[in-house]
Amino acid sequence: MNPPVVLAVAGTDSGGAAGLAADLATFSALGVHGAMVVAAVTAQDTTGVTAIHAVPADVVAAQLEAVLADLPVAAVKTGMLGSLEAVALVTRACAGRVLVVDPVLRATSGADLATDAVVAAYRDVLLPVATVITPNAAEAGGLLGLDSDDPMHPAALATGLTGLGPAVVVTGGPEVAGAETCTDWLALPGAEPVAISHPAVATTNDHGTGCTYSSALASYLALGEDLKTSCARAAAYVSNQLDISKTWTLGRGRGPVAH
């Protein structure tokens, strides 16, 4: 029997921690076939990003066309898109599909991966056609245009973002340092947000966790799980991967999560 096909539209990380490396490894681990559209190329290691190349729009368009015309894509996941044109192309090609949007605004090392214009395009164009978006608290605040000095509770951030259209999961770390669990907040338009807890893992080897989470979520949706179950299983998957790599000493900075 054929596996479901999941398409990742995202960027590369030369260090192999985040972006398409994490996406394709996750697809493979969860038993779906991964297709990919490369939207951006980054030169990056565990300490930072040294160059970004947005793939020209005609090449992004050609990759989208090739995959979507040929393969039975059950779900799409977007990561770093890198340009306004890529946001517009993905919106046009993927509206009406099961679409998981990971609004990648910043690298784990702190580098900006989206300009203000790209953030505005996410808000105005892409999010309204998404099935679910998966920001962390900082990305959620950025999408809502909030001041980062005055953080809102992640449940309120999730509810606030449903105003832009889709279901929202705000992924989170432990609410108090040293806690044994982390809580993500899932909000659907018009409903109270629900908490999804999973084991906390104390480690700085977390580069790639956002990509791994959103790819796992898209995989479980493609495998036919409902949204809440997919969110819970994706969170458990990431906790397990963090546990595998928690003692690794790869690189001089924020090391990779296990793939």
Ligand code: PLP
């Ligand atoms: N996509 C690319 C290409 C990146 O370089 C990064 C971060 O460095 C991300 C996505 C997001 O990374 P994370 O999964 O650590 O949030």
